[in-house]
Amino acid sequence: MQHKEISKAVLKRLPGYLSYLRAIPEGSSPYISATSLANALGMGEVQVRKDLAMVSDGGRPKIGYLRESLIEDISQFLGYDNTTGAILVGAGKLGQALLGYSGFSTYGLDILAAFDAKPAENKVEEGRPVYTMDKMESFCRTNKVLMGIITVPAEYAQEVCDRMIRCGIKAIWNFAPTHLDVPANILVQNENMATSLAVLSMHLQAHIKDKK
């Protein structure tokens, strides 16, 4: 399947389709229509169809899309097929939670090791080694690591980020609630809890106001 240039908006919806498709039980029909997908996820059906058109080579009128191929197409498109090795810096509570989450393999992510300013000797968290920071560069070079996950407090995040970039990392998943300055070729994806909270908080304010 030849890929078109894809917009970020579409890209962000694809994982939703994928997880829904994966959750459909084995015994069901091997086909699924954009209409039913749209209804299940509370979206417009035209949008779903357009999105799917970006990654699959089409469904069959009156029948729909072959579920299996759709899963394969989206997975492949998102690069979930070839596993990305990542390192994580900051082995606190959140870091450990991420290290321990087994679901990332489904998304082609493998956290190879963690680094921390002060790890206990020979520490292992959730089956992954935790090294001191000075081991980071050699580890990244040896394993050709391209992705870094930042779970340190905000005040250390930029420092860790700069260091990751010096180690050859090209994509950074930032859980620290702060803006990171990076060169143009590096991608920072903020897992921005503050943003989510803003949306939630706003909804509740509106709700409370309505009651008055």
Place this chain on the structure above:
Amino acid sequence: MQHKEISKAVLKRLPGYLSYLRAIPEGSSPYISATSLANALGMGEVQVRKDLAMVSDGGRPKIGYLRESLIEDISQFLGYDNTTGAILVGAGKLGQALLGYSGFSTYGLDILAAFDAKPAENKVEEGRPVYTMDKMESFCRTNKVLMGIITVPAEYAQEVCDRMIRCGIKAIWNFAPTHLDVPANILVQNENMATSLAVLSMHLQAHIKDKK
């Protein structure tokens, strides 16, 4: 300050301004211009100015905005001033990480208690009590809880969600990687790790392709 109707796009950028403004050291100038804010955060200055116009009652030409009032205006607009009590369901690793994160108070969020299918007797995690699920409804009613945080595995998320709604919860912060079906007046905010991973993964694929 009289609020206009605000778009979600603007709303999501406000926390970024706020955290940057909060991080500016005490001794600095009490004024900040939209231009400098924009440069610091890598955004367009017109956009920053328009965003700020939504929440503040204006800056002074040639001088900029009074930092203190800007912080106050954004905080108030986002409802960070009056604390929201929330409950958390699923006291696993991720749940514990959230319970232990002290930064939420800055965002006006207070996680009052956690609930879990099988908590240890009289368990307390990170200073918050962890109760069995059957205590949930009475707790929510007594404390008039409007926000729920879901950190259970995907397969239980919908069930927990339905239960929260029966308890009077109006806004749900969902960390489970699954779509939740809710009535129209309930807001679900997905903390969607899969979405972030898709964006990161895509960037790396492009990067690898470039090198070939």
Place this chain on the structure above:
DNA sequence: TAGATTGTTAATCGATTAACAATC
């Protein structure tokens, strides 16, 4: 054939950016 569904082309909508006037 009729109807459900796909996929495309055109219209609408919303958000961002550009141009410019106002102000200190």
Place this chain on the structure above:
DNA sequence: TAGATTGTTAATCGATTAACAATC
């Protein structure tokens, strides 16, 4: 006054939705 900055109005851009033709 000149220049930096704000704030507004208009133009552009991109994404969503609507209308419709194609297909099995």
